[in-house]
Amino acid sequence: xxxxxxxxxxxxxxxxxxxxxxxxxxxxxxxxxxxxxxxxxxxxxxxxxxxxxxxxxxxxxxxxxxxxxxxxxxxxxxxxxxxxxxxxxxxxxxxxxxxxxxxxxxxxxxxxxxxxxxxxxxxxxxxxxxxxxxxxxxxxxxxxxxxxxxxxxxxxxxxxxxxxxxxxxxxxxxxxxxxxxxxxxxxxxxxxxxxxxxxxxxxxxxxxxxxxxxxxxxxxxxxxxxxxxxxxxxxxxxxxxxxxxxxxxxxxxxxxxxxxxxxxxxxxxxxxxxxxxxxxxxxxxxxxxxxxxxxxxxxxxxxxxxxxxxxxxxxxxxxxxxxxxxxxxxxxxxxxxxxxxxxxxxxxxxxxxxxxxxxxxxxxxxxxxxxxxxxxxxxxxxxxxxxxxxxxxxxxxxxxxxxxxxxxxxxxxxxxxxxxxxxxxxxxxxxxxxxxxxxxxxxxxxxxxxxxxxxxxxxxxxxxxxxxxxxxxxxxxxxxxxxxxxx
DNA sequence: ATGTTGCTCGTTATCACGAA
DNA sequence: TTCGTGATAACGAGCAACAT
Numbered sequence: 001x002x003x004x005x006x007x008x009x010x011x012x013x014x015x016x017x018x019x020x021x022x023x024x025x026x027x028x029x030x031x032x033x034x035x036x037x038x039x040x041x042x043x044x045x046x047x048x049x050x051x052x053x054x055x056x057x058x059x060x061x062x063x064x065x066x067x068x069x070x071x072x073x074x075x076x077x078x079x080x081x082x083x084x085x086x087x088x089x090x091x092x093x094x095x096x097x098x099x100x101x102x103x104x105x106x107x108x109x110x111x112x113x114x115x116x117x118x119x120x121x122x123x124x125x126x127x128x129x130x131x132x133x134x135x136x137x138x139x140x141x142x143x144x145x146x147x148x149x150x151x152x153x154x155x156x157x158x159x160x161x162x163x164x165x166x167x168x169x170x171x172x173x174x175x176x177x178x179x180x181x182x183x184x185x186x187x188x189x190x191x192x193x194x195x196x197x198x199x200x201x202x203x204x205x206x207x208x209x210x211x212x213x214x215x216x217x218x219x220x221x222x223x224x225x226x227x228x229x230x231x232x233x234x235x236x237x238x239x240x241x242x243x244x245x246x247x248x249x250x251x252x253x254x255x256x257x258x259x260x261x262x263x264x265x266x267x268x269x270x271x272x273x274x275x276x277x278x279x280x281x282x283x284x285x286x287x288x289x290x291x292x293x294x295x296x297x298x299x300x301x302x303x304x305x306x307x308x309x310x311x312x313x314x315x316x317x318x319x320x321x322x323x324x325x326x327x328x329x330x331x332x333x334x335x336x337x338x339x340x341x342x343x344x345x346x347x348x349x350x351x352x353x354x355x356x357x358x359x360x361x362x363x364x365x366x367x368x369x370x371x372x373x374x375x376x377x378x379x380x381x382x383x384x385x386x387x388x389x390x391x392x393x394x395x396x397x398x399x400x401x402x403x404x405x406x407x408x409x410x411x412x413x414x415x416x417x418x419x420x421x422x423x424x425x426x427x428x429x430x431x432x433x434x435x436x437x438x439x440x441x442x443x444x445x446x447x448x449x450x451x452x453x454x455x456x457x458x459x460x461x462x463x464x465x466x467x468x469x470x471x472x473x474x475x476x477x478x479x480x481x482x483x484x485x486x487x
Numbered sequence: 488a489t490g491t492t493g494c495t496c497g498t499t500a501t502c503a504c505g506a507a
Numbered sequence: 508t509t510c511g512t513g514a515t516a517a518c519g520a521g522c523a524a525c526a527t
Contacts, residue, residue: 138498145496390496
């Protein structure tokens, strides 16, 4: 079983790999992680290899595992000491730490804003983000971001703020050109190169024909490469949104507020939803016309009076009926109009009044439904997505935070200050939340008994461990009110 | 219109827990 | 055992509001 281990050239150091063939599996994933994470290495001449090799595979690994566990614990301990950089932190690999270390400075925090109540129990250890790690590409709407949107809607509901109006802004059929003119340019150049290459086939062969062919083929390849590089640019979308905001403010003032949210359609085109409130009574028909024209002009990037002229439009329809779309588009030039801009007229908008007094539409959109994953995934080649959502002209309510030092507080104090309010909050939950309520109650009982949220764990060595970290979040205005009342 | 500032949001790492 | 989900912190990028 150990041939591959022995075959390592002496002198080289082989990183530990728990999946290495013939190696007894470590007891837990956590241990495997520990060993891998610290790049636990053994030189091939290390006597411990023999020790490991001697273990029969079948009864693997009681001794081996015990040995490795001990080793891993030492490593965890080191890790914790290294990460000890100050208070207020959490999420260290505390489970393997010495008890005295992990419980020092343990705090319970009860925090609430108008819409959400959170109980957090945490210590002062922290795993920091590895140095040199920089942020990657935004690929999808993360769960954390989703939950933050919902947190905002609960906050708004608690303040009795509800959406009155939903506006959606959509891009036209050739949306890539609308967002990235340089992309349209690249498409045009690629097509031209392709045409030249094709045409060269029919040029009579003679001296130098081969070089000509090579040259044209290189052009096509370069064009293709450029095309791949030049995806639609998300920054333009945000710029369009900003332009829309300015126009809207000039037209309708600045009393309103809104949440905006980015989405993608299946064809890959971005799509923005605006949820407005505090916008007063607006004439919907008038607003629809205005929004539609404003958005089209922004996307097209110019005044559109000539394009919106009913005479021109009926002329186009006539051409289209008689000769098809391509013919009609060809005729646009004669009318002094550009095809690209004409097509931008199809940029779509939708304006809807929302009568329901809740944020259900946005919440549903954020959750996404069956087969709607594409809405929250960045399409291939799309660049600079930026943020998925944001809000304008609204000040967050802010959190109130009550912190208790569990080392110095008495059990009675903890019960009064933390457990009682949370229990009161739990009582407000509807019947459907029974399971959650029961689980939360069990957590609180355990918390009172042990000062910890996590369940007791007994590992293979019989070592009893307990995680001092835990969290509990209760949603809703009434829950928060109940908790405040019980304080 | 442009620059500056400060707040907010997305990614990174990790862990716990429950279900498959 | 393995996988998916939902938590945490810091940090830097992205955005909104303000100042000129």
